[in-house]
Amino acid sequence: MPEPAVPTAVADEVRIELPADAALALTARMFVAAAARHFGLDEGPVEDLRLATSELFTNAVESGNGSVAFGLGRVGERLVIHASGIGPLSSDEPLAAETGDVLPMGTRRDLLEALFPGTDVTLDDGGTVAIVTSIDA
Amino acid sequence: MMCTRSGPAGTFTSTGEGTLTTAAYTSRAVHGGGRIKGGWSIKDALREGIAIDLSLQTHTHRGWTIVSVGGELDLYTAPQLRDAVAGVLEDDGPRIAIDLTDVGFIDSSGLGVIVSSLTKARDQGGDLALVAPPASSLTKLLTLIGLDATISTRASLDDLPDA
Secondary structure, eight states: OOOOSSOSOOEEEEEEEEEOOGGGHHHHHHHHHHHHHHTTOOHHHHHHHHHHHHHHHHHHHHHSOSEEEEEEEEETTEEEEEEESOOOOOSSOEEEOTTSOEEEEEEHHHHHHHHSTTSEEEEOTTSEEEEEEEOOO | OOEEEEETTEEEEEOTTOOOOOOOOOOOOEETTEEOOSOOOHHHHHHHTOOOOOEEEEEEETTEEEEEEEEEESTTTHHHHHHHHHHHHHHHOSEEEEEEEEEEEEOHHHHHHHHHHHHHHHHTTOEEEEEOOTTSHHHHHHHHHTOTTTSOEESSGGGSOOO
16 A cells, blocks of 8 residues: 555644734744754755745735644654645746736745655645655654 | 643644754844844744844945845735835935845745845836845745846845945
8 A cells, every 4th residue: 555645643743823924924934943853854954944834824824714833743754744724825826026026936836846846745725735854864 | 742832822732742842943033133043942932922023224335225134034024124125215216235144034025025126226227236145045045936047146245346
């Protein structure tokens, strides 16, 4: 039987639930970064995770339902990050500056997938994201 | 073991042995002119609901108006930079350099404000330069998004061309 793409049984999980308020983006980043370090993730991937968290939180503020949650847990040598309440990650709304200049990366979804190449990034239209990344020994 | 802590910023829970009460977090965020390093506690974050504003200072350097930024550029703080740059464009003319040496983090919201500021400066016949170390969050994000070929950065203020 093939392994599920996103482990559903996660031991030693930490989770935070926050109002989707722009002022709390820093809190979300701090929590996810601290939790990732706690589970042994190296500093480079932690910085990538900080950016991913910020993008997801921004999406939640702009398109979510008012509350966003981040959960992290370790399964063997893998770190599983769940984010819920982030709202839909549109595949056709490009990132853009206030002047209307379109940033060439494309969409926020593109940016998230570029941050974790070769890693499972599972997105659904209900506003939940799961990222599974390896923890280097 | 279930651990739950609630504060004005939200609720934190942990299960099993993952009780995360403190975490070393070295941040270059600047608050009220001071510098905070290390020792951020998750409990502190929940208790305070920390929202740290940008540090913004302006001065002139070799004909350039320098906007020095400290802190983290995201959805919450990016408007502060936008407003500061707009004020400088209005008061001092369109030769501006944004010094991001002390910016420890930037996301697409922050980058969007930088791009729009660049557009506005050029629309006024001037220019906007960016100062950031080669391995900074900004240069990495520019590369990731594909703007590194069109938006250049200077490693230091001394690398700015003479006005």
